[in-house]
Amino acid sequence: MEYYAHYDQKQNLKQYLSEHLLAVKNIGETNFVPSVSFQEISNSELKELIKNILFFHDFGKYTTYFQNYLVKNIHNKYKEHAHISACVAYLWIKKYLFNEKENITKLIWAFLAYVVILRHHMSLEINTFFDNEKWGKLEVQVADLRENIDAIVADLNDRWPVEREKILEILKVNELKEETLFIYMPQYISNRFKNEEWYFASIYLFSLLIDSDKLDSGTVQKKQMCFVEDKRVEDYIKQKHKNDTHTNFVNEKNNARKYMIRTLQELTSEQIKNQHFFTITAPTGIGKTLASLQCALYLRNRIKKEMNYTPRIITAIPFINIIEQTQKDYEAVVGNTAHLIVHHQFADFGNRSNGDEIIPVERKLLEVEAWEGDIILTTFVQLFQSLLTDQNRLLKKINKLAGSIVILDEIQSIPDEYMPLIGAVLRKLAQFYGTRFILMTATQPKILQLGDMLLNEKKEEPIELLKNHDKYFKNKKRTKLFPLFKNEFNDGNEFVEFFMKIWQQNQSALIVVNTIKRSIEIFNLLREKQQKYKEINDNIKIYYLSTNIIPKHREKVIEKIKKNLENKEPVILVSTQTIEAGVDLDFDIGFRDLAPLESIIQTAGRVNREGKKGEGAPLYILKIDRDYEKVYHLHHIDRVKKLLADKECIWESEYKELVEKYYEELIKSGVSDKSQKIWEEGIIGLDFTKLKEFELIKNIGEVVDVFVEIDDEASVLLNAYEDIKRGAWGSETLCRIFPMECKNLDIEPTFFKKRALLQLLLKKMRKYIIQIRINRALKNPPIKFSARNGIEANFYWIPKNQVEEYYDFETGFIDETAAVYIY
Template sequence: MSDPKAYYSHYDQVTGKGKKLEQHLREVAEAARDSVPPSLDFDGIDCWQVKTLLQWQARFHDLGKYTDFFQKYLLEGQYSSFQNHAHISALALYGYLKERTAALGIDRKTSEVLCFLFYVMVRRHHGSLTTEGLFRREDLPRMKRECNAQANSLLERKEVLSDAVHLSEKETEQLLLDLPNLLENKKFTRSMRRIRMNYAHERWYFFMIYCFSQLVDKDKSSAADLRRRNRSALRSELVSGYIDLKSKGQHSNMNQKREQVRQTVLHRIDNLSDREIRNIRIFTLTAPTGIGKTLTSMQAAFRLSERLESIYAYNPKIITAIPFINIIEQTKKDYAEVLKDEGLLNIHHRLADKRLGKDRSGKQEIPIEKAMLEVESWEGDVILTTFVQFFQSLFTGNNARLIKINKLAGSIVILDEVQSIPEKYMPLVGAALMKLSQYFGTRFILMSATQPYLLEMGQKLLEQCASESANGAVNGLDVKSLSLLPDYADYYRFQARTKLVPSFRQVLDTDTFIDFFEQTWAGRSAVVVVNTIQRCIDIYSMMKDRLGGEAFVCHLSTNLVPKERKRVINEVKAALESGETVILVSTQTIEAGVDLDFEVGYRDLAPLESIVQTAGRVNRNGNLKRADGETEACPVYIVHLEKDHQWIYQLHHMDCTKRLLQQYGEIAEPDYLQIIDTYYRQMANCLSQESIDIWEEGIMKLDFSKVQQFQLIPEDQQAVDVFVELDDDAEKLADAYEMIRSSAAGINHELLEEVTGEKVSPESLSPFRRKALIRLILGRMGEYMVQVRYQRLQKTRPLSFSERGGVESSFYWVPLDQLSDFYDIETGYGGTEEARIW
């Protein structure tokens, strides 16, 4: 039952429960203020000023909810053309800020920009962040009518508003009276054009996504009544204890090198002065594959966190981003074993469970919609996520993605396998990391076996764009970086596990490749990495026919559903550990981070970093020895399979790789570093037009439609998702999805609990909880999804999911009883048409 004397920000007409508006505004303001790290600084707008600005933004963001129009809509369901609250709130904040930024010590030009940007952020806080279409001529009459009606409604309760925004009644009255005039003021309505012409600068993009993220995050958390979790101090000794336990009784040369690397990295951090800890924002960790970078980087982050806590008196969040979902499970296992009950681990990717781990009290049970909000807003002490989640949330205006971006501020971010970033985006990403470290105070640890010229390309992009802009000012290009393993070249010189063997005498087809393989294989466990699904299946099928009696032949590609890809990896790992001869034919799914160890490798022509990653799956632990006891240099043959690479990689990168490799008969592992350096130096000579356009037009001029052209993994517009009902678990997921989607269907609570792990009573199934459960179930159905191009659907067209039970959905469906018509347990979906790896 609502209080007739109260104003509400949120209210459930079914349960009669709501949140009072004054409380909501206070909660958002306090949460935003308390979460600003001391290292935040936007070229002179310091953390104290940002804290104050965020509190003002929070106090005003829902001011329009005080109108009669909104309260009647919220409490009684009475619709009105004036019920929307965001725009009047944004106008009020703009008017408020114009009179107060000078008192914060902010100069006039800076004030002019940030006041308008806060107007945009509050106006857009229930949708996507965009600066387009703010004052269309055809919309202005409606906007003026709305503003007048809402301002008059607010004037009737100026006493209540005065308390909410900490103004006198007279000041509140004048502020409201001035609002309609803003829409008549051409200087105001043309502000965005003036900002782009006179004040274009990247700091405004990073300022805007930070402040918008803070508002969206704290607004949704307050609306959901999420309690704030206490942050844990993460001790670096946790990692040492886990490593000691994991390596107990194992005394190998490789383990000794891993320990040497780890100690070097930790001493490097320990020996930095407090001033250096403040100033150095980017760290690199370059080392050969298999040297233990995952746990070393984790301990380095914990040690760095301890140093930062002693200086700034706050505990940084640790965020680790990994390029591919398929390699996240092993990292998740290590992280969970290290943390145990010492900190909250948040696993966030599209297939992950939607709950944080238990806190020290062991309490976990909160409603699923709240649990999902915690995961997606990156609550927790340690976040483990993917490159897609990280970078697509950085280059976007999407509300749901931006919610987490404020958590980057003051955090320590580990980017694993940074060479996996597409080369066309390396300048863009390099520049963004530099600016995040400068403005957000984020510390980065960039890890790779083949450290690309990411920062060099980023700096080159910043310099070029600054020289072409009206401002011409380049700030923050002196972002300091430090190598955590300065003698990394020595570890390559000591390694002799593999050698690259370029074999380009002829361009091969499937038949001639199999002939080449048989000539060089010698009965060893082998990994074959090719560029397309089509080629992968063709080679697998032919190898199984010809060599199936001599080896365990497996196929791995995205033509298999994710659950089956995990099965294949586990089966291959078990077979290798038991000493069985294995031949794995794979797409680049296998390249980065998958802990498998073969005796010989074959790689179709690809960028050099991809070739080196394949080599990292061969003699990974250096266990294969020659007769004299020295480590065997196992071959990785580089071949050219017809035109497959053109489906995946840019032609000039292939030409560069091939020219470099053709200069050598063999390349020993100690020489990898030199050839990699030559390769990246050539790549860094020219900046990609994609990076230039997104930075100049999107970042500097706040054109979010241009920013969103960034696609880490290109979206195949000609592909659809197909749900493969592979087993009983898949059938139950589909049943639960239909049940929860269908308003007519009754709820089988036992099935819902079995599928989701959530106890849901009939009275608790609110629209918000139903929506959250749908997303949870869809995430688990993702384990049975495969992407199929339309071209292939014409030959093997499955059913629409709606034919299963009448529930409309965007994906197709392979029924359990028709599995053999559409899906092969070994090769995956349908036919074997030409298909890109994506």
């Protein structure tokens, strides 16, 4: 008899079950790296455990009930395969790997194997899910497997020789009814035997299984990790700055980068093997992005030499708007020598090939979501929300962290309340997965120290790669802060009057406020000063930037400002926090509404960025109608006010000392209640529902996506969306957007291709989407998308012929009450 794992008669796609089991085992074994290490289980035992999980994960598909469902489309309640597979795997591991030892630790590992197989098509939970109905199903399935035992063993022996008697032995699933320790194991490991190790073990095993399973099902071939010389970074920098006349600035960046590489070169073999944390502390504009990449490439090649495996490099960045420039730099450095994956919600994974090979869109999506590359560029949300979740899709990539080098850029962007939690998670990833971290920022927070406080443990100290960083801070006199807290501005009018007294017509000015409502008010007031009162010269461009305008328009605004600044044409930019990180603009003067210290210093990094404007370019810190209370926790703001209250001005050379005092105050405040709760209940207590309380991006009110059909391209994308939803796969619109994929779209695509095409289309649509709080859009509510042509969608819509009613081309979504804005 032939047994199938996957069977699609329409597409003529078939995969034998034994072939699938062996392929998943091989993929998982390849992904396992020697740096993974847990307590009381040897590396060889762990590897064998993983092999058994992978091989037995779909064993239940050998039932006649599943085969009839798959091949003949006969539905029945006994076709489910995960539970019987989980029971069989547990018994095999207990009997033949651990030899029935009554060792509680080993039985916990066997139980985790049971759980990850049971849940491998669902979200992850730690439970046995046993009731009388499930026992009844298992008995029927076991009887069927016993009846066909000879055919099953013969099929298995084609791929992985097994003994008939051993298979019969592990079909004694009824034994589990009497095994008290098994039935009550969820309570044991979340109470009596609780330990954070079980959380990190369970998500690792779960991730390794579902990743290997989906990669094989999607026919993604494993690739060898590629060698990339760290010198490529140096070559790229030389090329990038070959025409730069500001030689002092370039030399300073090069000297700092070379110092970091020398620090790594001086490390002994033992340090390379055992050191997991590195820091890069340097002021803005010192070239941390490329320096950290070169450090990671050098470290990667040393690890290959010392430990005989090649780590991935995973760079996580706090904000999507930083990624585009970083991606360009990374692509220029690695070229075709390595596989670069860019993974965030707007990332376009289309139009990519591997040499002469055209990669199908469904494979591209699988590679991106599985982080199946040499270098991964992603966001904090993708990284940390994937580590603290029960969701199958997000957990899939977590096994790729094992043994990797993770660069965390602008680590201070993590909210204070989560710093102890994230610090503890980083410590445990280093301990259990062998992950290495490069933490880089101009304002190095005490994230590891806070993590150690949560863990109540003292761990290794990080190695600072730029040990002489004080020199770079002390020499910096590009900017200075002027705290103006004595006078609070009651509204935008009062601020604009102050601005007009300070600002000079030949200066480029940056104004950063805390809410969209305030930013629009100030922008309109400045426009009025220019157009009505003629107090601002007509040749000065006034720009607006916030998440209230569609990404396509934000990109255009940034490009226009860059050109103006390059041509030394004065501009005024009114912005929200969108400008703070990654937007490489350079103004003469800045104004910042009160915010946490790291946000203030980030804004200062957009003023006199390259030091070409002399010394002491001012950034005024002020309070506009207590807007900060709507965005930030008051205790964060109180710390800033306390630090800045008595200072008339603060030079850039003093920023580092100021930041250290800020984080000393944070340390004194102890571990936040939120971090403590998620760690104790979610991670140690293995209550995955508690992890839902972790939100890097707050879901404020009823936030919805709104698609602005503002031009012909937007219309084409919506037409394509409707075609996909209708199943009109060969339509002219779809062929226009996906020309490479259009050849076979007259045939109904596979599930994987449907999902990949829809995902790729949605990413293209993102440049026309804004977010609002729909339940507050009383006067100007957007329209449900189904009103367009009857196609349902989970986003709202602004029709092309009504754009002017809803959307201002300069300031975005129109709402007179300002209630819909997300700050």
